[in-house]
Amino acid sequence: MASGEFFKLMKSLKAGFNRKRAxxxxxxxxxVSAKGPDEGAADQAIExxxxxxxxxxxxxxxxDPESDISRLSxxxxxxxxxxxxxxxxxxxxxxxxxxxxxxxxxxxxxxxxEDLGFLSRGKGSARPWGEATxxxxxxxxxxRVLLRRPCRLDLGGIAKGFAVDKAVEAALxxxxxxxxxxxxxGDLRLKTSKPQAIWFRDPFRPDHFWPGGFMxxxxxxxxxxxxxxxxxxxxxxxxxxxxxxxxxxxxxxGVSVFAPACVLADALTxxxxxxxxxxxxxxxxxxxxxAWIAKKDGFMEISKSPVGFPNRLxxxxx
Amino acid sequence: MHRKNLNLIxxxxxxxxxxxxxxxxxxxxxxDQAGTSLFPGVQLKLNLLELTPDExxxxxxxxxxxxxxxxxxxxxxxxxxxLFIDRVIGKHEFIxxxxxxxxxxxxxxxxxxxxxxxxxxxVRNKDWRxxxxxxxxxxxxxxxxxxxxxxxxxxxxxxxxxxxRRILQTYEIIKSRI
Numbered sequence: 003m004a005s006g007e008f009f010k011l012m013k014s015l016k017a018g019f020n021r022k023r024a025x026x027x028x029x030x031x032x033x034v035s036a037k038g039p040d041e042g043a044a045d046q047a048i049e050x051x052x053x054x055x056x057x058x059x060x061x062x063x064x065x066d067p068e069s070d071i072s073r074l075s076x077x078x079x080x081x082x083x084x085x086x087x088x089x090x091x092x093x094x095x096x097x098x099x100x101x102x103x104x105x106x107x108x109x110x111x112x113x114x115x116e117d118l119g120f121l122s123r124g125k126g127s128a129r130p131w132g133e134a135t136x137x138x139x140x141x142x143x144x145x146r147v148l149l150r151r152p153c154r155l156d157l158g159g160i161a162k163g164f165a166v167d168k169a170v171e172a173a174l175x176x177x178x179x180x181x182x183x184x185x186x187x188g189d190l191r192l193k194t195s196k197p198q199a200i201w202f203r204d205p206f207r208p209d210h211f212w213p214g215g216f217m218x219x220x221x222x223x224x225x226x227x228x229x230x231x232x233x234x235x236x237x238x239x240x241x242x243x244x245x246x247x248x249x250x251x252x253x254x255x256g257v258s259v260f261a262p263a264c265v266l267a268d269a270l271t272x273x274x275x276x277x278x279x280x281x282x283x284x285x286x287x288x289x290x291x292x293a294w295i296a297k298k299d300g301f302m303e304i305s306k307s308p309v310g311f312p313n314r315l316x317x318x319x320x
Numbered sequence: 321m322h323r324k325n326l327n328l329i330x331x332x333x334x335x336x337x338x339x340x341x342x343x344x345x346x347x348x349x350x351x352d353q354a355g356t357s358l359f360p361g362v363q364l365k366l367n368l369l370e371l372t373p374d375e376x377x378x379x380x381x382x383x384x385x386x387x388x389x390x391x392x393x394x395x396x397x398x399x400x401x402x403l404f405i406d407r408v409i410g411k412h413e414f415i416x417x418x419x420x421x422x423x424x425x426x427x428x429x430x431x432x433x434x435x436x437x438x439x440x441x442x443v444r445n446k447d448w449r450x451x452x453x454x455x456x457x458x459x460x461x462x463x464x465x466x467x468x469x470x471x472x473x474x475x476x477x478x479x480x481x482x483x484x485r486r487i488l489q490t491y492e493i494i495k496s497r498i
Contacts, residue, residue: 023357024348024432026417026477031432033348188472203472208412209437211344211470222471229472258471 023048027055028063028162030187036173037181037194047176051169051184058165061086062157064112064121074147075112075154082148090145092157092164092265099160099269100136103285105245106277107269108136112156114243118250119235121156135245158241163223163268166191170264184264191221191264205229205256205296214258221264225271227256227296244276256296259286266291344470345436354418354431355395355403364395364403367498375493385486392490396498399423402491405433408483410476413437417480419487425495427484 021044022035034051038044061070070085077083085093099107113131115121131154138150157164166184170191173182181194192198197216204210205227214222230240231253239250257274261267266289273285274293286293349357355364371379371390379387388407395403400423407416414436420428 022348024346024435026430026432026480030477031435033346183469185469185471187476188470190469190471192469198469200469200471203470205472208472214471217469224471 021045021048023052025052025055027052028059028165028186029065030162032165032169032187033183033185034169034173035181035183036176036179038176039178043176043178047173047179047182050172050176051182054168054172055165055184055186057086058088058161058168061089062092062161062164064156064158071155071157074149077149079149079151082142082146084144084146087145088164088168090141090147092160093139093147094141095164095265096157096160096269097136097139097141099266099273099285099289102288103273103277104281105135106273106281106285107159108245109155109157109160110134110136110138110153111159111243111245112154114248115156115158115241116154118239118241118243120232120239120241120250121154133246159225159272160265160269162186162189163221163264163266166221166264166268189221189223189264189268192217192219194218202258202294202296203229217260221261221267222258223261223264223267223271224256224258224296226254226275228253230254230256242272242275257293258296259291259293261289261291345434347434349431349433351393351395351405351418351433354405354433357431358403358418358420358429359397359401362397362399362401364397364401367394367396368392369394369494369497371490371494379486379489379493383482383486383489385482387486387490392494394494394498401428402495402498404487404490406483406487408479410479415480417483419484421488421491425488425491427488430480430484432480 020035020037021041022033024031024033032052032055034048036044036047036051038047060066063069064071066072070089073083074085093109096107096109112121113134116123117131132151134151134153138153139155140148140150142148166186166189169184170182170193173179173184174193183192183194183198184190188203190200195218197218200214200217200222202212202214202224204212205224208229225242226240230242231238232241234241234250236250239252240254241250242254243250254275257271259267259270259274261270270286270289270291270293274282274295277285282293355362369392371387371392376387376390388409393405395405402421404419404421405416406419407414416433418431418433420430422428
């Protein structure tokens with residue numbers, strides 16, 4: 003065999019078959035790319051990935067009244083209800099992150115978000131919601147959950163990352179598929195045989211991208227900046243709240259978190275934005291994560307800069 | 321393993337400066353591929369239809385969504401399967417997508433076909449958009465296809481949700497004609 007042909011053959015073996023599809027799910031665009039030994043395997047991997055994302059949406063959406071999360075929010079305290087094992091898994095991990103971050107990550111923030119008009123009022127939620135915290139969510143064996151106080155749960159800060167992880171796992175379960183990338187509107191997980199270039203969107207200037215180096219096994223999630231600003235009853239605000247806070251901030255820093263899993267990266271963006279720098283750093287270390295804070299003029303490492311809300315909002319252009 | 325990857329990333333960042341772009345684009349599939357993906361094994365035939373001004377008004381009223389073009393690209397299968405090729409304009413993006421409607425009038429699935437981002441007020445400005453009419457947009461805009469794996473603030477799919485609501489109303493009105 004001539005050497006040229008040999009290299010061509012090697013190249014074709016390495017390349018495999020690439021497929022890429024995008025669907026509107028989880029309120030954003032979910033893009034799945036997979037490389038398989040043939041077209042069928044790559045297609046099947048992508049299909050499995052989308053099925054996993056759709057399953058997470060079904061169980062954890064706050065907009066679907068029949069999801070586990072909506073059912074829990076309607077539940078009277080001290081009555082255990084059964085949820086899907088995946089919902090139980092997310093709530094268990096949420097609790098670990100809440101404990102590590104001393105409550106700066108808290109899934110019961112949904113009540114506050116509803117009171118502030120970020121989430122629409124659910125059926126039968128005749129309240130301002132009380133002062134429940136993550137400690138009021140009891141996780142029982144057998145995928146059951148019990149609430150000690152009425153809570154409106156919101157997995158908006160973690161379920162997307164969880165869905166991305168499950169999608170990657172599902173796709174890698176297809177024989178011969180080794181390369182998978184899932185990106186749910188900026189929450190990203192890669193598992194590839196060769197390092198891939200990654201980019202950050204500048205959270206204050208969405209038409210600017212920052213090169214982020216290379217990664218072949220890991221996850222990345224971003225929050226904050228002008229792109230996180232939403233309409234609320236207080237006007238344009240960011241739905242990222244400190245525990246016990248009654249007003250939504252106008253604008254927060256942008257942050258990007260690298261972690262071994264997307265579920266961690268997603269949840270830890272909130273900790274990096276909200277917690278005091280030393281506590282944020284400690285929590286990131288627990289989960290082997292690293293955060294980059296994005297200010298108006300670029301990214302900087304978390305340990306070198308004060309973390310949290312901008313002191314002078316005017317300076318950030320809003 | 322993770323540590324090593326992180327170090328690589330850090331090295332990349334230390335030297336980096338932002339890249340400014342006018343637009344970002346990606347193509348996922350063409351109309352044939354969308355048809356095969358949403359209605360596997362179904363023979364689809366293209367119909368080009370045009371809505372009358374009255375039909376446009378009726379659809380806009382019922383869906384609370386503006387009809388961007390009265391011209392429709394609709395594929396039809398032998399058992400009444402329907403595939404709409406549609407376009408929406410988001411906060412700063414154009415999205416072409418395919419919506420599959422089952423014979424019972426329910427949405428079977430949606431595939432995003434291509435996605436283009438542009439920024440600034442220009443996107444909303446009709447005159448600005450009209451400059452591109454009849455031209456290859458990728459030659460006018462500085463579009464990149466090289467930037468992949470982007471992490472950033474979340475994009476919303478609300479415009480597609482609204483687009484599908486409009487398509488369902490369109491389907492009700494034109495189903496006897498296709």
